[in-house]
Amino acid sequence: MRGRGGIAASRKLQRWWRGCPSTAISDDFFVSGRDGRRMSAAPLASALNNVVAGGEFSNRSQMFHLVARYKGTNPLMKLRDYQSFRHDSSQRTLGLKLRSFGSASIKVPRSTTFSKINTEDICHFRAILGEKNAIQDEDRLSAANSDWMKKYRGSSQLLLTPGSTEEVSQILQYCDSRQIAVVPQGGNTSLVGGSVPVHDEVVINISRMNKIISFDPVNLYDSQCGFIMPLDLGAKGSCQIGGNVSTNAGGLRFLRYGSLHGNILGLEVVLANGSVIDMLSTLRKDNTGYDLKQLFIGSEGTLGIITKVSVLTPPLLASTNLVFLGCRDYLSCQKLLMEGRKALGEIISAFEFMDCASMEMVLNHLEGVRNPFSSSMYDFYVLIETTGSDESSDKLKLETFLGKSMEKGLIDDGVIAQDMSQTLSFWRLREGITEALVKAGAVYKYDLSIPIQKLYDIVEAMRTRLGHSAKVLGYGHLGDSNLHLNISTAAYDDEVLSKIEPFVYEWTAANRGSISAEHGLGVMKADKIYYSKTPEAVNLMAAVKRLLDPKGILNPYKVLPSSLVLPN
Amino acid sequence: MKIMVAIKRVVDYAVKVRVKADKTGVETNNVKMSMNPFCEIALEEALRIRESGAASEVVAVSIGPQQCTDTLRTALAMGADRAVHVSVDGGVPLYPLSVAKMLRVLVEEEKPGLLILGKQAIDDDCNQTGQMVAGLLRWPQGTFASKVVLDKEKQTVTVEREVDGGLETLCLDLPAVITTDLRLNQPRYATLPNIMKAKSKQIKKITLGELKVETESGIEVVQVSEPPRRKAGVILSSVDELLDKLRKEAHVI
Numbered sequence: 033m034r035g036r037g038g039i040a041a042s043r044k045l046q047r048w049w050r051g052c053p054s055t056a057i058s059d060d061f062f063v064s065g066r067d068g069r070r071m072s073a074a075p076l077a078s079a080l081n082n083v084v085a086g087g088e089f090s091n092r093s094q095m096f097h098l099v100a101r102y103k104g105t106n107p108l109m110k111l112r113d114y115q116s117f118r119h120d121s122s123q124r125t126l127g128l129k130l131r132s133f134g135s136a137s138i139k140v141p142r143s144t145t146f147s148k149i150n151t152e153d154i155c156h157f158r159a160i161l162g163e164k165n166a167i168q169d170e171d172r173l174s175a176a177n178s179d180w181m182k183k184y185r186g187s188s189q190l191l192l193t194p195g196s197t198e199e200v201s202q203i204l205q206y207c208d209s210r211q212i213a214v215v216p217q218g219g220n221t222s223l224v225g226g227s228v229p230v231h232d233e234v235v236i237n238i239s240r241m242n243k244i245i246s247f248d249p250v251n252l253y254d255s256q257c258g259f260i261m262p263l264d265l266g267a268k269g270s271c272q273i274g275g276n277v278s279t280n281a282g283g284l285r286f287l288r289y290g291s292l293h294g295n296i297l298g299l300e301v302v303l304a305n306g307s308v309i310d311m312l313s314t315l316r317k318d319n320t321g322y323d324l325k326q327l328f329i330g331s332e333g334t335l336g337i338i339t340k341v342s343v344l345t346p347p348l349l350a351s352t353n354l355v356f357l358g359c360r361d362y363l364s365c366q367k368l369l370m371e372g373r374k375a376l377g378e379i380i381s382a383f384e385f386m387d388c389a390s391m392e393m394v395l396n397h398l399e400g401v402r403n404p405f406s407s408s409m410y411d412f413y414v415l416i417e418t419t420g421s422d423e424s425s426d427k428l429k430l431e432t433f434l435g436k437s438m439e440k441g442l443i444d445d446g447v448i449a450q451d452m453s454q455t456l457s458f459w460r461l462r463e464g465i466t467e468a469l470v471k472a473g474a475v476y477k478y479d480l481s482i483p484i485q486k487l488y489d490i491v492e493a494m495r496t497r498l499g500h501s502a503k504v505l506g507y508g509h510l511g512d513s514n515l516h517l518n519i520s521t522a523a524y525d526d527e528v529l530s531k532i533e534p535f536v537y538e539w540t541a542a543n544r545g546s547i548s549a550e551h552g553l554g555v556m557k558a559d560k561i562y563y564s565k566t567p568e569a570v571n572l573m574a575a576v577k578r579l580l581d582p583k584g585i586l587n588p589y590k591v592l593p594s595s596l597v598l599p600n
Numbered sequence: 601m602k603i604m605v606a607i608k609r610v611v612d613y614a615v616k617v618r619v620k621a622d623k624t625g626v627e628t629n630n631v632k633m634s635m636n637p638f639c640e641i642a643l644e645e646a647l648r649i650r651e652s653g654a655a656s657e658v659v660a661v662s663i664g665p666q667q668c669t670d671t672l673r674t675a676l677a678m679g680a681d682r683a684v685h686v687s688v689d690g691g692v693p694l695y696p697l698s699v700a701k702m703l704r705v706l707v708e709e710e711k712p713g714l715l716i717l718g719k720q721a722i723d724d725d726c727n728q729t730g731q732m733v734a735g736l737l738r739w740p741q742g743t744f745a746s747k748v749v750l751d752k753e754k755q756t757v758t759v760e761r762e763v764d765g766g767l768e769t770l771c772l773d774l775p776a777v778i779t780t781d782l783r784l785n786q787p788r789y790a791t792l793p794n795i796m797k798a799k800s801k802q803i804k805k806i807t808l809g810e811l812k813v814e815t816e817s818g819i820e821v822v823q824v825s826e827p828p829r830r831k832a833g834v835i836l837s838s839v840d841e842l843l844d845k846l847r848k849e850a851h852v853i
Contacts, residue, residue, distance in 0.1 A: 350630055357792075404789050435796055446792035450674045451634035452614035454789065 140558070140589045142231040143598050146213040149190055149234060153210060157192055160202045165240075167191040176235045179228045180221050180270075181470065181477075184555065186229030188215070195240045197300060197308055197339040203236060204337065204585075205306025213585045216333040218275035221267040223477055224554030226332050227275065230589040238274050241339060259345040262289035266463050274338045280330030282550030284463075287511035288381040288419065289346060292329055299325040300340035304581035314342050327576065332552050333587040335580045351423035352381075353430050356458045357446035358410030362488040364442045365412050369484070369510055371442070372416060375433035379426050382417035383511030387491065390465050390507045393520065397468035401460055404447045414510070415462050465507055465518075474524040478517040478536055481546035487515050490539055494519065497531050514549040537563045553591045561592065570596070601655045601713035601752075601774075603646040605680065606703055607639040607662045609671040610723040623823050626723070635671045638718025640678075640787040642780045645748055646716050647679045647788070654750045655713070657681045661706055663699055665690040669803055676798035677790035683803040684710075686811065695817045700732035705811045707737060712775065714757065719744055719779040730779035740772040744781040 157166040167173065168190060177186045194200045207214050213233040220227045229235060263276065265283030275281075277299070280292050289295060298313040311325050328336055359365050365385050372380060388411050394401055403409075420426040430448070437443045449455040469475040482490065491506035494517065498504060501521065508516040517536065521528055537547050541563040548557055548564075561570055574596040577584070584598050611617055612632040620627050635643075646658045660675035662668040663686040672683040686702055688694060707715055715737075720727035734741035742748075742759030746767065749758045761768045762781050808815065836842050846853050 355792075402786075405791075406788075431795065431799075434792055438792060438796070443792065447789040448677075448792065448795060450677075450790055452612045452632060453637075456614065 140230060140555075140594055143213075143584075143588060143594070145211060145583070145598060146233075146585070146588070147211050148232065149212055153206075153212065154190065156206060157190070157203065160206075161192060161194055161199055165193045165195070167193065173235075176217060176220070176237060177228055179225055180267075181223065181475075184225035184228050184230075186215075186235075187232050188229040188235050189232055191235045191237060193237050193240050197241075197302060200236070200238070200302045200337055200339055201306045201308050203306075204302055204304060207234065207585055208305045208583060211583055211585065213588050215587050216274075216278070216337045218272035219267065219270045221271045221275070222279070222554055223479070223551045224548070224556040226279065226552055226554030226587070226590055230555055233588065236337065238337070238339070239272065241274075242272070245340070260348050262295040262344065262346055263292065266466050273341050273343070277329055277341055278331060278333050278338055279552045280550070282509065282512065282514065284382050284384065284509070286509060286550075287383055293326055295344045296325065296329055296341060297344050298340075298342035299328055299338055301325075301328050301336035301338055303336045304583065304586050308339075309336070312340050312342050316344070330552070332554065332591050334577060334591050335586065337586070349419045349421050351418075351420050351426045352455070353418045353426055354449040354455045354458055355416050355430065355434065355446055356404050356449070356461070357414045357416070357434075358405055358408070358444045359412040359414055359442065360410065360444050362412060365414055365510060366484055367440075368414055368416075368437060368442050371437060372433065375436070376416075376418055376429055379418040379420040379429065380416065380511075381419040382415065384415040384462050384508070385510040386413050386415075386462060386465065386507035387411065387488075387505065388413075389503055390505045391461070393468045393472060393503070393505060394461055394464050397471045398460075398464045401457065401464060404458065404461075405445055408445070410444055413461075415458065462507070465505070469505070469518055469520055472520050473522045474520070476519040476521075476529065476532055477551075478519075478532075478547075479549050479551040480515045480517060480536070480540050481513055481549035482515055482540060482543055483545065484510070484513045486543050487513060490515065490536065491517060493539065494532070494536070497535065498528065501525075501531075502528050512549070540564075555590045558590050559593045602657045602659060602710060603649060603655045603714045603716060604659045604661060604707060604710055604712035605639070605643045605646045605675070606699075606715070606717045606729070607643065607660050607671055607675055608636045608718070608721045608723075609633055609662060609664055609668050610636045610721055613637050613722060619824055619826050623825055624821065625824050633667065633671075635674055636718050636721050636723075638720060638722075638780055638782070640718075641782065641784050642716040642718050642778075643675055643678055643680065644785045644787040645745075645778075645780060646714075648785065649714070649748070649750055650679075652750075654752045659684060659710060659712065661686070661703070663694060663702055664688055672803050673798055674790060676801045676803075677795040678788060679794060680801075682801065684806065685803050686806050686808065688808050688815070692808075692815055693817070693821070694815065695819050696726045696728035696732055698813060698815045698817060699729050700736055701813045702808075702811050703729070703733045704736045705813060707733070713755075714750075714775060715739070715777045717777070717779050719781050730777055734777040737775075737777070739775055739777050741777040741779070742770050742772050743779040745778050746781050746783045748778060748784065 154166060154168070173188060173191055176191045177188055178184065192203060194203060204214070206212075213231075215227070215229045215233045215235050217227050217235050217237045218239065222228075262285065263281055263283045264285045265271065265276075265281055271281070277292055277296055282291070297315065298311050300312045301309045303309060309324070328338060357368070359368065369383055372383065388409055391403070391409065391413055395403055416430075418426050418430055434443065434446060434448075438446075447454075447458075449458055480490065487510075488506060491504055495504045498519065503520040505518040505520065506515055507518075508514050519528070519532060537560055540547050546564045547560055553561060565573075570592065574592055577592060577597045588594070588598065610633065611626065611628060612634045615632055617631070618627045619625075643658070643660065646655070649655050650658050658680045659682045660672055660680040661684040662672050662675075665688065668685055668687075672685055676683055684706065686706070703715070715733065717730045717733075719730065730743055731741060733739075742757070742761060744762045745759045746762045747758075747760035751757070755774045756771050757774060757776055757778070758769060758771050759778060761770060762783065834845075836845065843853070
């Protein structure tokens with residue numbers, strides 16, 4: 033698309049931007065000057081910044097000069113990194129390579145109801161929190177503004193780090209009165225852009241609130257004392273409890289310990305207007321009134337900020353066994369799950385699966401991993417973990433089950449971990465897939481709940497659709513019917529994206545699945561909720577949101593469609 | 601030719617050990633135990649020699665309480681043909697010299713061409729048993745082996761040893777004792793078919809009395825304590841302060 037200048041170019045450009053699929057990541061832009069005139073870096077950069085961050089063109093004359101042409105390359109760099117100036121006389125273009133992030137932020141324009149922060153606001157926050165905790169330092173803001181996958185980038189100008197519920201309450205009270213939008217942030221490990229600002233929301237990072245207030249040994253707590261947390265997930269090194277609770281994180285041990293909805297005994301939450309709701313009980317059973325804490329668990333920071341959590345922690349059991357199996361087809365994996373549930377009963381604690389493509393990805397991109405089956409590759413791999421109190425009886429149950437499964441032909445080969453180092457290396461093969469994918473290039477991630485018989489069909493359908501343009505991986509928590517569908521390409525590419533979405537959502541909806549099993553909606557799927565929930569249900573959710581946060585300041589543009597929740 | 605591999609059951613390598621409150625030893629109750637990593641490497645080497653055709657049988661032996669049979673099952677699952685368990689009560693401490701004497705009796709009974717052990721156990725780090733057995737049997741020894749090559753016709757084994765100065769290559773006449781170091785090989789995983797087969801392999805049990813070996817030792821463990829905790833460093837603001845500290849606190853100038 034070459035600029036012909038004038039209004040026509042601007043309209044064309046607007047249409048082009050709007051036409052971008054929702055999660056397209058724009059790669060390299062070549063900027064053409066009208067009449068071959070050069071544009072110097074600063075106004076150009078700011079014009080492009082506006083385009084990417086705001087989706088609104090504040091300066092129309094700048095826009096006349098913007099012409100964008102795709103050149104797919106490595107997207108993993110910041111917008112502010114200019115690559116090179118090239119003057120390509122044959123096309124009279126001023127080549128300026130800029131790389132930017134997901135255009136999800138482009139898609140939803142900044143709501144005019146939110147105020148922009150000014151120096152008075154900053155002074156006020158400094159007064160509440162102290163100088164150190166109202167941060168405008170560029171490096172820290174940059175870290176708080178972008179997500180782990182480097183897919184989403186906000187433009188917040190202020191990072192607040194409160195240290196107590198009182199401070200959180202005061203901050204929110206002020207923001208509510210001034211109509212300043214905020215984003216609660218913990219470990220910033222969201223995979224759907226839920227923990228970073230979309231525009232210039234103020235980031236409230238709760239990492240400082242990390243003390244353990246009390247431990248009731250009859251009811252349990254940390255592995256040094258002989259107890260464990262009821263969840264275990266790939267992000268365990270960096271994620272924080274508040275975030276886990278507000279996204280209802282699932283993870284590897286979901287099969288055994290269930291959802292956080294069952295394991296959280298109490299919460300203390302601060303609402304949008306600053307009021308503190310204390311529901312922090314440690315009682316196992318309490319049927320007095322509506323169980324409000326369930327609303328906040330899984331609300332992704334849109335209904336309130338969680339400041340205290342009371343968790344039911346199961347005891348650390350002595351005997352853990354882990355097996356890594358190779359199977360020839362998906363049907364065997366399913367049968368293994370059914371038989372495993374019956375034979376292993378209460379000791380089963382995790383049941384994961386991964387396909388051949390995932391294994392190859394891990395072996396090729398990660399250091400220090402080794403194929404447990406020397407050189408053979410199988411089409412499917414299953415990881416089964418058992419946790420119990422008696423080593424010998426657990427081992428016996430497991431070996432009997434495995435022996436029978438081998439005879440029935442469900443397992444082609446398998447290894448049992450003989451010590452902890454082997455256990456860790458088998459888990460690394462499964463947990464390392466996410467890391468390997470990020471190293472391999474660009475990745476499109478989908479987290480789907482699908483009825484187990486059809487679970488792998490979407491992976492094959494996607495492979496057929498994409499052919500050689502991308503690698504499709506399927507792996508996940510087979511025990512919970514939760515597939516992590518990942519599509520790996522060398523770089524983010526709109527053409528690939530258009531073949532993936534909305535096909536994957538439509539397929540899932542048609543098979544009565546969920547478009548987000550455990551990752552949540554965040555900003556990535558904010559307008560996709562209708563694929564899995566009825567309009568009446570969504571309207572009721574919006575009513576609850578308006579009740580608890582009438583001005584819509586908590587984590588806007590996420591979870592629910594903006595048109596339903598932003599006051600207009 | 602038979603190969604005998606001596607295996608020890610120790611606290612798992614990945615476990616964070618804690619000292620018992622009475623400082624007599626390390627906490628071993630309810631702690632995961634498994635095969636000593638160097639013993640795994642020794643067993644792997646024996647299996648590889650058998651697979652190359654230079655040996656006919658691999659026998660795994662272990663000395664200790666009843667739970668040692670679990671470790672021997674792992675050894676059988678990895679591919680050993682037979683296992684021997686010398687049953688000793690949990691309370692009896694086993695020092696390298698006693699173990700070496702017991703191994704000598706077993707070797708004289710089984711008559712292997714090669715005795716392979718791990719260079720040391722990760723619980724006591726003694727690094728003595730292999731050398732002592734070789735001395736008692738009057739067999740040649742190649743310790744800290746990082747490469748082992750068997751020559752069947754000449755009945756010798758060439759061992760490359762990792763020593764502080766570099767690599768030393770020795771040629772030993774069989775029968776010989778070899779102790780294995782980390783870089784010798786990467787042990788195989790116990791695969792399911794082998795685990796199933798291992799169930800039918802036998803573990804021969806021998807009591808301490810039958811061996812007629814003294815477990816009395818001239819060594820007594822007086823105390824086991826944690827190493828002193830590392831203290832945080834101090835950030836100094838000027839050279840004068842550094843000199844001051846070096847003079848007054850560290851006493852080096």
